[in-house]
Amino acid sequence: MTQFQSKLLDEIKRIISDQRRVLWEEHDLYSYSFDASFGTYLPDVVVQPVTTDEVVKLVKFANQYKIPITPRGHSTCLSGGPLPVQGGIVCDMSKMNQKLLIDEEDLVAIVSPGVLTSQIHKAAEEKGLMYPPDPSSSGVSTIGGNLAENSGGPRGLKYGVTKDYVIGLEVVTPEGEVIRTGGRTVKNVTGYDLTKLIVGSEGTLGIITEAILRLIPKPPASETLMAIFDDLVDSGRAISKVLSSGILPSKLELMDQASIAAVENYEPCGLPTDAEAILLIEVDGHPHAVADEIASVREICKQVGAREIRMAKNDKERQELWKARKLVSPAIAKIKPTKISEDATVPRSKIPDMFKRLKEIRAKYNIDLVVFGHAGDGNLHPNIIADKRDKEEMRRVEQAVSEIFAAAIELGGTLSGEHGIGTMKAPFMEMELGTVGLEMMRRIKKAWDPNNIMNPGKIFPEPGQKLVLTDE
Amino acid sequence: MTQFQSKLLDEIKRIISDQRRVLWEEHDLYSYSFDASFGTYLPDVVVQPVTTDEVVKLVKFANQYKIPITPRGHSTCLSGGPLPVQGGIVCDMSKMNQKLLIDEEDLVAIVSPGVLTSQIHKAAEEKGLMYPPDPSSSGVSTIGGNLAENSGGPRGLKYGVTKDYVIGLEVVTPEGEVIRTGGRTVKNVTGYDLTKLIVGSEGTLGIITEAILRLIPKPPASETLMAIFDDLVDSGRAISKVLSSGILPSKLELMDQASIAAVENYEPCGLPTDAEAILLIEVDGHPHAVADEIASVREICKQVGAREIRMAKNDKERQELWKARKLVSPAIAKIKPTKISEDATVPRSKIPDMFKRLKEIRAKYNIDLVVFGHAGDGNLHPNIIADKRDKEEMRRVEQAVSEIFAAAIELGGTLSGEHGIGTMKAPFMEMELGTVGLEMMRRIKKAWDPNNIMNPGKIFPEPGQKLVLTDE
Numbered sequence: 001m002t003q004f005q006s007k008l009l010d011e012i013k014r015i016i017s018d019q020r021r022v023l024w025e026e027h028d029l030y031s032y033s034f035d036a037s038f039g040t041y042l043p044d045v046v047v048q049p050v051t052t053d054e055v056v057k058l059v060k061f062a063n064q065y066k067i068p069i070t071p072r073g074h075s076t077c078l079s080g081g082p083l084p085v086q087g088g089i090v091c092d093m094s095k096m097n098q099k100l101l102i103d104e105e106d107l108v109a110i111v112s113p114g115v116l117t118s119q120i121h122k123a124a125e126e127k128g129l130m131y132p133p134d135p136s137s138s139g140v141s142t143i144g145g146n147l148a149e150n151s152g153g154p155r156g157l158k159y160g161v162t163k164d165y166v167i168g169l170e171v172v173t174p175e176g177e178v179i180r181t182g183g184r185t186v187k188n189v190t191g192y193d194l195t196k197l198i199v200g201s202e203g204t205l206g207i208i209t210e211a212i213l214r215l216i217p218k219p220p221a222s223e224t225l226m227a228i229f230d231d232l233v234d235s236g237r238a239i240s241k242v243l244s245s246g247i248l249p250s251k252l253e254l255m256d257q258a259s260i261a262a263v264e265n266y267e268p269c270g271l272p273t274d275a276e277a278i279l280l281i282e283v284d285g286h287p288h289a290v291a292d293e294i295a296s297v298r299e300i301c302k303q304v305g306a307r308e309i310r311m312a313k314n315d316k317e318r319q320e321l322w323k324a325r326k327l328v329s330p331a332i333a334k335i336k337p338t339k340i341s342e343d344a345t346v347p348r349s350k351i352p353d354m355f356k357r358l359k360e361i362r363a364k365y366n367i368d369l370v371v372f373g374h375a376g377d378g379n380l381h382p383n384i385i386a387d388k389r390d391k392e393e394m395r396r397v398e399q400a401v402s403e404i405f406a407a408a409i410e411l412g413g414t415l416s417g418e419h420g421i422g423t424m425k426a427p428f429m430e431m432e433l434g435t436v437g438l439e440m441m442r443r444i445k446k447a448w449d450p451n452n453i454m455n456p457g458k459i460f461p462e463p464g465q466k467l468v469l470t471d472e
Numbered sequence: 473m474t475q476f477q478s479k480l481l482d483e484i485k486r487i488i489s490d491q492r493r494v495l496w497e498e499h500d501l502y503s504y505s506f507d508a509s510f511g512t513y514l515p516d517v518v519v520q521p522v523t524t525d526e527v528v529k530l531v532k533f534a535n536q537y538k539i540p541i542t543p544r545g546h547s548t549c550l551s552g553g554p555l556p557v558q559g560g561i562v563c564d565m566s567k568m569n570q571k572l573l574i575d576e577e578d579l580v581a582i583v584s585p586g587v588l589t590s591q592i593h594k595a596a597e598e599k600g601l602m603y604p605p606d607p608s609s610s611g612v613s614t615i616g617g618n619l620a621e622n623s624g625g626p627r628g629l630k631y632g633v634t635k636d637y638v639i640g641l642e643v644v645t646p647e648g649e650v651i652r653t654g655g656r657t658v659k660n661v662t663g664y665d666l667t668k669l670i671v672g673s674e675g676t677l678g679i680i681t682e683a684i685l686r687l688i689p690k691p692p693a694s695e696t697l698m699a700i701f702d703d704l705v706d707s708g709r710a711i712s713k714v715l716s717s718g719i720l721p722s723k724l725e726l727m728d729q730a731s732i733a734a735v736e737n738y739e740p741c742g743l744p745t746d747a748e749a750i751l752l753i754e755v756d757g758h759p760h761a762v763a764d765e766i767a768s769v770r771e772i773c774k775q776v777g778a779r780e781i782r783m784a785k786n787d788k789e790r791q792e793l794w795k796a797r798k799l800v801s802p803a804i805a806k807i808k809p810t811k812i813s814e815d816a817t818v819p820r821s822k823i824p825d826m827f828k829r830l831k832e833i834r835a836k837y838n839i840d841l842v843v844f845g846h847a848g849d850g851n852l853h854p855n856i857i858a859d860k861r862d863k864e865e866m867r868r869v870e871q872a873v874s875e876i877f878a879a880a881i882e883l884g885g886t887l888s889g890e891h892g893i894g895t896m897k898a899p900f901m902e903m904e905l906g907t908v909g910l911e912m913m914r915r916i917k918k919a920w921d922p923n924n925i926m927n928p929g930k931i932f933p934e935p936g937q938k939l940v941l942t943d944e
Contacts, residue, residue, distance in 0.1 A: 104716050105821035128718055150661045161659060163668075164636065177908040184819040187633060187851045187889035189622045189672050190897075190904055191931055192913045196635075196668040200661050217718040244576050246600055246689040286765070289758030347656040349577035379659045417659035425662075432662055436649040441664045443919035448912065459663055 005044050008067070012047055012089070015057040021048040021095065032090045035075040035082050037424055038340075038469055043070070043084040048095040052170065052178060052209040055091065059207065060176030062089055062453050070455045071203040073113065073145030076137040078341050080422030081149055081202045085457035091207060093144045099210065102127050106184050108167070109213040113144025117151075120213065130218040132159035135418070136329070147208050150200030152418030154251040157376035158284075159216075161418065163199045168212030171198055174205070174449035184212055197444070202420050203455040205448050222250065222284035223294035224318045226310040227301040228275045232256065235277035236352040237304045239375055242281065243348065245300060247293050251282040252376025256355075259328045259372040266331035269324045275307070279375070280325050328372050329383075335368060338388040340397060340469065344408035345379040345417030357407040358382055365400040367393075379417035394470045401467060406431065426461040477516050480539065484519055484561070487529040493520040493567065504562045507547040507554050509896055510812075510941055515542070515556040520567040524642065524650060524681040527563065531679065532648030534561055534925050542927045543675040545585065545617030548609040550813050551894030553621055553674045557929035563679060565616045571682065574599050578656050580639070581685040585616025589623075592685070602690040604631035607890070608801070619680050622672030624890030626723040629848035630756075631688075633890065635671045640684030643670055646677070646921035656684055669916070674892050675927040677920050694722065694756035695766035696790045698782040699773040700747045704728065706777045707749035708824040711847055713772045714753065715820065719765050723754040724848025728827075731800045731844040738803035741796045747779070751847070752797050800844050801855075807840060810860040812869060812941065816880035817851040817889030829879040830854055837872040839865075851889035866942045873939060878903065898933040 001009075001024070009024055016022050023029070023046040033040040044067075049055045062069040068088030075082045084090050097114030104127050109120055117131075117138040124131045134153035135146060145151075147169075152161040168182035171194075181194040198205050229235040239252060255263070255278045260271050271278065279301070283293040294311070301309055312318040333339050346354045355371070358380075362369040373381035382404055386397050405415050405428045415425050415432050430438050442460055445452075473481075473496070481496055488494050495501070495518040505512040516539075521527045534541040540560030547554045556562050569586030574595050581592055581603060589603075589610040596603045606625035607618060617623075619641075624633045640654035643666075653666040670677050701707040711724060727735070727750045732743050743750065751773070755765040770781055784790035805811050818826045827843070834841040845853035854876055858869050877887050877900045887897045887904050902910050914932055917924075 103821070105712055106819045107715065108819075128716075150665075152659050152661075156659055160636075161661075163665070164632075173908070173912060179906065179909040179912060181909070183886055184884050185817045185851070185886055185889065186849045187624050187628055187817050187846075188886045189624075189633075189890055189892050190887045191893060191901060191910070192673055192677075192916060193622075193635070193668050193671075194909070194912060196665050199665075201664055205664075217720055220718065240577055243579065246692065248689055286758060286761030288760030288764070292758065292760070345657045345659050347578040347580075349575070374659075377658050379657070412656050414655055414657055414660045415662045417657065418661055420661050421663060429663060434651065436645065437651045437653070437666070438663070440645060440651060440666060440920065444664060444916055447915035447919040 008045050011061060012045060015061060016047055016049065016054060021050070032072070032084070032092065035077040035080060037078050037080045037422065039080065039083060039423065041083050041085045042087065043090040044087050046090045046092055048092045050096050052172065055172045055207050055209055056176050056178060058089065058091060059172050059174065063175050063451055066451045066453055068453055068456050071148065071207045073142030074140055076141045077145060077149060077420065077422065079416070079420040079424045081420055081458060083423060085423060093207070094142055096209065102129065104129070107215045108184055109215055111143050111211050111213060113142060113147070113208050113211070115143050117141050117143050117146055124215050125218060128218050129215040131165065131213060131215055133162045133165060143211065144208055147199050147211055148201070148203045149420040152374070152379060154253055154374050156374060156379065156418070157252055158248045158250045163196055165214045166195055166199050166211055167214050169195050169198055169208055170210035171206040171208055174454040182212065186214060202422060202458050204445060204458055206454065219284040221287040221290045222282055223290050224280065224282045224312045224321050225294055225297055226321045227279045227281065227306040228272060228308040229277040229279070229305070230275060230307050231305070232276040232355055233352055234305045235279050236355070238279060238301050238306065239351065240349070241300045241304060242297055243376065245296060247283065247296060249281050249297070249376060250284040251280065252374070253280040253325050254278070254372060254375035255325060255328060256371040258370040259332070262331040262335060262370060263324050263327045266334055267327055269327070271324055280321060332370050332383055332385055336385045336387045338386045340384040340386065340401060342382045342401065342404055343379060343417045343419040344382065344404050344413060344415060346408055346411045346413035348378045350411040350413065351375060351378055353411055354380060354407065358404065361400050361403050361407070365396040367396055367400050378413065388469065391470055398467050398469050421459045423458060424467070426459060427465045427467050429459070429461055480517050483533060484517060487533060488519055488521065488526060493522070504544070504564070507549040507552060509550050509552045509894065511552065511555060511895065513555050513557045514559065515562040516559050518562045518564055520564045522568050524644065527644045527679050527681055528648050528650060530561065530563060531644050531646065535647050535923055538923050538925055540925055540928050543620065543679045545614030546612055548613045549617065549621060549892065549894065551888065551892040551896045553892055553894045553930060555895060557895060565679070566614055568681065574601065576601070579687045580656055581687055583615050583683050583685060585614060585680050585683070587615050589613055589615050589618050596687050597690060600690050601687040603637065603685060603687055605634045605637060615683065616680055619671050619683055620673070620675045621892040622890070624846070624851060626725055626846050628846060628851065628890070629724055630720045630722045635668055637686045638667055638671050638683055639686050641667050641670055641680055642682035643678040643680055646926040654684065658686060674894060674930050676917060676930055678926065691756040693759040693762045694754055695762050696752065696754045696784045696793050697766055697769055698793045699751045699753065699778040700744055700780040701749045701777070702747060702779050703777070704748040704827055705824060707751050708827070709776045710751060710773050710778065711823065713776060714769055715848065717768060717772060719755065719768060721753050721769070721848060722756040723752065724846070725752040725797050726750070726844060726847035727797060727800060728843040730842040731804070734803040734807060734842060735796055735799045738806055739799055741799070743796055752793060804842050804855055804857055808857045808859045810858045812856040812858065812873060814854045814873065814876055815851060815889045815891040816854065816876050816885060816887060818880055818883045818885035820850045822883040822885065823847060823850060825883055826852060826879065830876065833872050833875050833879070837868040839868055839872050850885065860941065863942055870939050870941050893931045895930060896939070898931060899937045899939050901931070901933055
């Protein structure tokens with residue numbers, strides 16, 4: 001143990017009385033050194049607070065001695081948000097999970113940051129309500145992490161993302177003060193919207209200790225259809241036609257040929273591996289409306305040349321259809337050990353152009369590129385499969401990733417639709433935001449966190465910082 | 473003309489070549505000295521820019537010489553947002569109204585700030601789309617003003633407010649730099665959400681020169697019902713029961729006895745003046761769903777004791793039912809010349825408590841208090857009718873308004889649901905946000921506008937500032 005660690009530990013043990021919630025042994029620190037993106041960074045100590053008061057004391061201490069402090073949930077993050085890149089304290093919020101209240105009258109949930117997102121889904125559903133944001137990780141990710149990264153998911157198309165459902169927060173500021181933003185009312189225009197500033201700020205503006213989430217009545221019915229296309233361009237036309245027909249599907253997901261092949265190779269689902277694209281479309285709402293709408297969607301897919309359409313007749317068949325989409329991620333992870341999952345997002349109308357650009361990039365750098373994702377809102381997931389031990393391949397991957405970002409921005413899109421910036425995309429921020437845009441964000445960070453202790457090294461690039469996917 | 477004005481004018485005429493767009497005569501300045509709230513403040517000069525470049529030059533000039541600059545639309549504001557409380561330049565954005573593009577494929581509208589909100593409604597509807605936010609002023613208010621104040625409206629209950637539909641902005645910062653926030657994609661998590669920070673910041677963080685708005689498919693059908701109650705408490709129970717039944721009405725409006733009496737006195741609509749409350753409920757969506765849902769709403773209203781339920785059979789009857797609600801504002805303005813329109817908002821479950829508190833406040837201060845508004849989302853509009861020439865009455869009104877704010881906050885609500893803070897509610901900000909909460913907002917303002925030239929004197933209270941509704 002270094003002298004710094006030993007001193008740190010003494011102080012922290014004074015703040016956290018239950019010493020089992022202070023971790024410093026090497027294997028513990030290693031467990032907290034990575035997330036689902038790239039790079040490993042050892043913290044000096046890990047603390048698991050369970051009350052706002054403990055968080056306040058920790059942050060005040062960190063701020064006084066200018067020690068970096070990085071809040072963290074279950075670290076399913078795909079962009080490096082919870083990585084302690086400058087060491088210091090990792091503040092593991094997953095044990096602060098006591099509160100999960102559903103208020104049926106006010107249509108809100110009040111939650112502690114360590115609660116799993118899927119627990120909120122379940123609790124809301126038990127009362128006939130729905131918390132719409134549904135990131136793929138919801139079974140294992142904490143709501144605190146979802147809030148920090150403003151997570152999305154397939155339902156974003158119709159229902160929006162995490163931010164659209166957060167109406168109030170309790171936050172410990174980088175100087176260790178407690179503020180309450182927003183409240184229990186859906187309408188609130190009292191001053192600047194700190195709630196929506198903090199959600200998605202990746203833990204750089206404070207630590208969320210409680211959140212008030214807006215709920216909606218659970219749609220009583222849903223229908224799912226799978227449309228198989230020989231031509232990727234036709235699937236793009238189907239998406240456009242559905243969306244301009246007055247129907248807003250609850251999910252509109254796409255799998256390209258490489259995704260289909262990967263799934264069939266991993267666990268055969270009866271998908272045609274020669275098809276260029278599969279669309280999975282779900283509509284939800286009133287039973288009569290849903291029956292009508294799914295018939296229209298079917299008709300549109302037929303018209304634009306789908307070679308086959310599969311309709312689910314019951315819940316079991318619905319789950320079967322969705323199974324293929326859920327298997328994409330595990331399936332492609334089997335091809336090669338390293339998966340770089342991007343979420344560059346383009347305006348809906350530019351999806352065909354983006355596909356063209358991705359095809360060119362795949363050929364140019366000779367990389368394994370699989371494309372799937374939330375096509376309905378332009379939020380594609382180009383995934384590159386590689387082996388990080390192969391340095392030469394990883395250099396090509398770095399270049400390909402840079403070009404994917406450039407393509408998305410050229411097409412009027414954004415670096416990140418739902419995964420966040422973290423460490424991975426920081427070098428590309430100026431390309432999207434311009435010097436002044438980035439500077440205006442930096443001013444907020446400096447004004448709120450003058451000692452730069454709150455999750456430093458995220459979002460804002462260091463001068464000359466480049467994307468590096470190798471460990472050199 | 474003062475020497476200051478004369479110098480100012482010389483400089484501004486160098487920036488704005490078309491001299492008809494620079495106003496300085498006394499009658500012009502007077503026209504720009506008020507909004508729909510309280511107080512009159514003369515600017516030194518009024519400028520009507522038509523390009524972003526002109527706005528940039530104006531703001532750079534204002535920043536260099538530390539001259540206050542206040543952006544303004546059509547000034548229907550109910551909280552003092554566009555009042556030039558420190559004089560200087562009023563930047564009238566209403567002539568910057570060239571752009572109104574509807575992109576059906578991306579489901580967005582791209583608009584100049586001077587475009588009327590109702591023009592956006594119309595343009596979207598022509599393409600089968602909808603821009604949901606619908607403040608009562610939409611026929612005369614500019615979208616720029618709606619963005620600055622984050623306007624709401626009756627559809628907020630189901631569809632949310634202005635902020636929920638803004639995905640990108642072009643903004644001139646207080647130092648005269650142009651930034652673009654967000655973009656044309658619904659999902660975007662690239663850095664801090666400057667879009668949602670600027671929307672609702674009441675023109676204190678920059679001047680919006682273009683906006684990208686999200687549109688949705690226009691719901692194909694709607695149904696309206698009017699339920700009349702002898703007991704206000706029963707109407708509250710009806711609201712709760714409807715909202716917890718799984719139905720999310722597109723509008724759920726309430727009129728209390730005083731509103732009903734005012735309307736009948738102003739223009740008889742056949743409303744029972746002895747009823748304690750009227751609810752107007754609209755559901756929209758798929759025709760089958762709508763038919764089903766309005767039948768359920770009717771059943772619920774009956775069960776909780778509505779004495780009469782009126783259903784609209786066609787568009788004409790629907791308009792008839794809504795007419796009563798639309799007449800409330802003009803009707804109460806006839807009672808006495810001064811109308812103080814508040815928008816204190818409480819959690820839905822606290823609406824009955826808020827009614828009780830309002831009744832007590834009315835009796836305590838012997839004031840004319842009328843209550844109506846968007847009951848479905850807790851956004852009531854307590855309106856006090858008075859005569860501002862009666863100083864003694866206005867003192868009582870000031871005290872009553874303070875107590876209304878205190879009651880809303882005590883019940884877990886907020887000062888303002890949709891009208892904004894401006895000058896009117898600034899003295900009450902700390903009561904809701906606490907010292908630190910307000911300080912964190914102030915830090916953003918200082919970091920973005922170091923010379924405090926951008927709409928100064930709004931949102932943040934001066935030390936010791938109190939609500940004053942008289943001209944003393």
